[in-house]
Amino acid sequence: MTILPTPSVPRDKAPVSSATQNAYLTLRKLIVTGELNPGEKLKIETLRDRLQTGASPIREALSLLTSDNLVERLDQRGFRAAPINRTNFEEILALRCELEDMALRKSLANRTEAWEENAVLSHHRMIRAQSNGAGDFEDLHKAFHMALLANCGWPILVKFCSQLYDLNIRYRYIAGKAMNYQSRDVSAEHMAILDAIVARDADLASDHLLSHYKKTGAFLSGILDGIDLA
Amino acid sequence: MTILPTPSVPRDKAPVSSATQNAYLTLRKLIVTGELNPGEKLKIETLRDRLQTGASPIREALSLLTSDNLVERLDQRGFRAAPINRTNFEEILALRCELEDMALRKSLANRTEAWEENAVLSHHRMIRAQSNGAGDFEDLHKAFHMALLANCGWPILVKFCSQLYDLNIRYRYIAGKAMNYQSRDVSAEHMAILDAIVARDADLASDHLLSHYKKTGAFLSGILDGIDLA
DNA sequence: AACGCGCAAAAAATCGATATTAACGACAAA
DNA sequence: TTTGTCGTTAATATCGATTTTTTGCGCGTT
Structure with a gap:
């Protein structure tokens, strides 16, 4: 069609x-x-x-x-x-928090100039697409998050995280683009994550990352209440 | 007619x-x-x-x-x-420890009679196959380990663990059946894990499980030294 | 001798067609 | 009415053949 x-x-x-x-x-x-x-x-x-x-x-x-x-x-x-249901959604969110926390901390532990610069770059591209209204914001958003984890040295873990990212974002689409998550100040959250990384503060970075996910999760969860999760 | x-x-x-x-x-x-x-x-x-x-x-x-x-x-x-190499092997081992620890603790947290009984049963079947010399020991060994994690309530996590199990055991086969890991007292290790589970001691169970993996890992790692991991 | 070019053989990717299997509905028997 | 069987139809799974792509070799040129 x-x-x-x-x-x-x-x-x-x-x-x-x-x-x-x-x-x-x-x-x-x-x-x-x-x-x-x-x-x-x-x-x-x-x-x-x-x-x-x-x-x-x-x-x-x-x-x-x-x-x-x-x-x-x-x-x-x-x-x-694949069908959807609340249990599945909650597993994805929780697993994502566990695995990304792990990957982010390892990325920071293996910190390199190149990796850090790439994180900054990915962030910049995402922000630019957002203001441009370019259509590839979603791709760049994923790219940003994956860039944060890319330095952990465990490709299998990164692959798991990537899969979970897709599974999670699917719920966001299903909940409806209406919820346009710019309504929250997501940009600030992204910035906070990046800042903590540049400052090499693993605990802080992880806190911001997980809170970023959990906020989105709670928001989505609320929306899913009004949807038939057969 | x-x-x-x-x-x-x-x-x-x-x-x-x-x-x-x-x-x-x-x-x-x-x-x-x-x-x-x-x-x-x-x-x-x-x-x-x-x-x-x-x-x-x-x-x-x-x-x-x-x-x-x-x-x-x-x-x-x-x-x-898929090619093999030491880095890959180490990632599999480490990831396995992280994820199985997580799954095991959650399984215990959600403890039910049925699950506990099934763990005991899986263990029994594995032991029996071992003494029988039945050919399906390997399958039952995997079944035992998966049974421990099955109650965690996170099917995706279990799937990840299952994949990692296969990836790991592949290295054992490649290292050679000669190393016949009955040479260590693996049975005692299995028993210790099961006992800790029945006693509902998550920390102890996790300790035994991870040590079980790490011992096998260290053993394998030594053997892999003598193998071309191109 | 080293390099590039092009042809031929091999292998992979894809297509169209056939064989299998499940879903559906009618119909007869209880 | 209910139940169970038999066709019919639709969709899947699989096969065989065709199309593309890669590989490897031979040959001529620098």
Whole structure:
């Protein structure tokens, strides 16, 4: 229906990414942003039409999303978008706090100039996108948070955090963009985190980070009350 | 005329498992046990022969294993078994300690009769397989450890732990079965963990669990010194 | 000899088609 | 009415074949 942000270079030169990769990224965005509803059946044929590609890349993409906990595979009956519920939301929030706390502290313990500069840079890009009204704020927001953890030296942990980030932000989309979380002074929270990092104060940085997540979490939790979390 | 035995059951639909599931489980075992070497190229055609199945299930299984960190996907050049190295090994061990500690404490905090009994039961089955010399000791060993964490109420965390378990045990296989870790008194260590759980002493249980892992880790680390961790 | 170019072989990625399986509804028997 | 069976239909899972991409080699040029 809507034209998807797939590179409109279907089959000419410079196929920078495979059909599978495209399908994976597109589907993930569709699910995270809630354009595909939680619990919704994901029929291969339908998605084939929507993504303009063959069934094989779709299947492979869905398999990958299964491992990201964004899609469930039903025995011999195909796939569906992962359902949502309060318990799941709370687990994601809590786990995220535990794991990001760990990763952030280790990043700081391994502090390097390059890492610190990259954190500042990521922050700048995010802020700029925010004021520009550029469409890629969400991507840059994730990039900022991941940049903070990137120096922990544990790639598997970072991957876990990245997955949890996506799972969490999905709830935000589902709760509705209305809640536009600029309503809180999120910028100040981001700044506080960054400042603590630059000041190399791990406890303070962690405090700010977790409080940032928990505030968003509490806010979301309230909104979710009014939503059917079947 | 004899009445034909119209089967009330349609047909002997033996295994509920799909070709993909079979391929996934088989390949995972092959990689975890080291029958497929770390870094080894995994050619679809070759695996097709070996597993006696089509290319599609193989591809899908490999995709899934990619998310388990057991297989790497190279841009447009197929798959290979994940390489190994000391850094990776150390991350797995350390992360495992962090996450299992967390899960174990939560399991104990949520303690129920059923869970406690299941832990005892899992332990019994593992011990029995050990003395029987039954071939499924490894599976039961994993089952025991997972049973300890199962009550934490955070399924995503359990899944992470399960993945890390597999990644870790792979190193044990690679280090060689020669090291037969019965050489240490592992049984006593298991018993100590279980006892602490039954006694509901979280700190003690966690101590025993982590020491169990760290001892195995240190042992393995020594063995890995003599192995090419390219 | 080293380097780049282009062709041929191999492998991966993808597509279209077939075979399997589950969902649905009608219909007959109890 | 209720229950259980049988087709019918829709969707999935899988296969075989085609298209793309990579790899490796040979050859000519500097």
